[in-house]
Amino acid sequence: MPSTETSHAPNHGWPRNPGMDLDLAWVAEQRVNLSAGERRIASLSGRRTVKKDAQAAWLLKALTCIDLTTLNGDDTAGRVKRLCAKAANPVRPDILEAIGMADRRITTGAVCVYHRFVATAVEALDGTGIPVAAVSTGFPAGLSPHDTKLREIEASVADGAREIDIVITREHVLTANWTALYDEMRDYRAACGDAHVKAILATGDLKTLRNVARASLVCMMAGADFIKTSTGKEGVNATPLVTLVMLRMIREYEERTGIKIGYKPAGGISTAKDVLNYQFLMKDELGREWLEPDLFRIGASSLLADIERQLEHHATGAYSSFQRHPIG
Numbered sequence: 001m002p003s004t005e006t007s008h009a010p011n012h013g014w015p016r017n018p019g020m021d022l023d024l025a026w027v028a029e030q031r032v033n034l035s036a037g038e039r040r041i042a043s044l045s046g047r048r049t050v051k052k053d054a055q056a057a058w059l060l061k062a063l064t065c066i067d068l069t070t071l072n073g074d075d076t077a078g079r080v081k082r083l084c085a086k087a088a089n090p091v092r093p094d095i096l097e098a099i100g101m102a103d104r105r106i107t108t109g110a111v112c113v114y115h116r117f118v119a120t121a122v123e124a125l126d127g128t129g130i131p132v133a134a135v136s137t138g139f140p141a142g143l144s145p146h147d148t149k150l151r152e153i154e155a156s157v158a159d160g161a162r163e164i165d166i167v168i169t170r171e172h173v174l175t176a177n178w179t180a181l182y183d184e185m186r187d188y189r190a191a192c193g194d195a196h197v198k199a200i201l202a203t204g205d206l207k208t209l210r211n212v213a214r215a216s217l218v219c220m221m222a223g224a225d226f227i228k229t230s231t232g233k234e235g236v237n238a239t240p241l242v243t244l245v246m247l248r249m250i251r252e253y254e255e256r257t258g259i260k261i262g263y264k265p266a267g268g269i270s271t272a273k274d275v276l277n278y279q280f281l282m283k284d285e286l287g288r289e290w291l292e293p294d295l296f297r298i299g300a301s302s303l304l305a306d307i308e309r310q311l312e313h314h315a316t317g318a319y320s321s322f323q324r325h326p327i328g
């Protein structure tokens with residue numbers, strides 16, 4: 001059960017990934033055994049349940065890992081300010097009181113917006129310690145000119161973004177041009193300066209799990225601090241199977257380099273049950289450390305409402321069916 005001791009805004013003293021030279025042989029040797037992966041995911045089902053007394057702790061921990069997101073064409077400064085207010089006070093005080101957490105300061109991990117709203121969000125979050133993450137580099141397709149993408153990153157950092165979610169050029173992966181992907185990511189890393197960088201792979205566009213594994217590895221070699229599944233705009237976004245592949249690449253990268261890389265599933269994650277599944281997979285594959293916001297974020301626009309609802313049920317004792325649902 002995760003402790004709630006660290007249920008606060010993430011520690012931005014966490015080290016950045018320095019990256020390493022591109023190792024094409026290491027990239028080439030990556031293979032994914034699809035049926036073994038599917039069996040692993042299937043085996044999670046029914047293996048675990050969330051204990052009633054531990055549930056609030058798990059959900060609060062998940063909440064501190066949310067990159068609370070609005071990425072819509074009709075976003076306005078007003079919507080972003082309301083989102084920031086929710087990020088700073090994500091759970092109603094009476095619920096926190098009822099579950100014995102009234103003395104904890106609980107916030108989401110970050111607020112995630114388009115570049116246009118970075119300054120608005122930074123101002124709205126002033127004094128909360130909550131970082132702003134900007135989706136830069138021509139999100140979501142990432143097909144703007146390379147220099148334009150670098151300028152966008154620099155502008156987001158100048159406006160106060162402490163985290164940048166970049167999107168890779170999927171063509172580099174689909175054509176196995178690993179050098180181009182590495183160089184692109186290297187440039188993004190440099191443009192971020194002191195900001196942390198999350199590499200969005202858009203896994204739903206990458207055709208094969210092997211491509212997902214290889215792209216994960218190349219982005220980590222080039223200095224990504226996090227690897228993230230999706231923009232939320234692809235046809236298929238975060239899935240348990242893609243997660244398994246990416247987590248295993250994070251594990252392999254740590255085994256080889258000693259550097260811990262974070263993971264961010266994003267897109268379509270909207271229920272407490274979904275997020276508990278991700279938490280158990282993270283803990284099983286990488287260990288307890290990866291349940292903290294320094295190494296785990298969940299990109300989500302609508303998850304918070306369900307977590308709050310489940311905490312409310314917890315507070316009133318009106319336990320919902322998911323509490324007895326097997327984790328998997």
Ligand SMILES: O=C[C@H](O)COP(=O)(O)O
Nearest residue numbers: 231232267268299300301
């Ligand atoms: O990065 C975050 C995603 O765009 C959020 O996707 P969602 O709106 O499906 O939760």
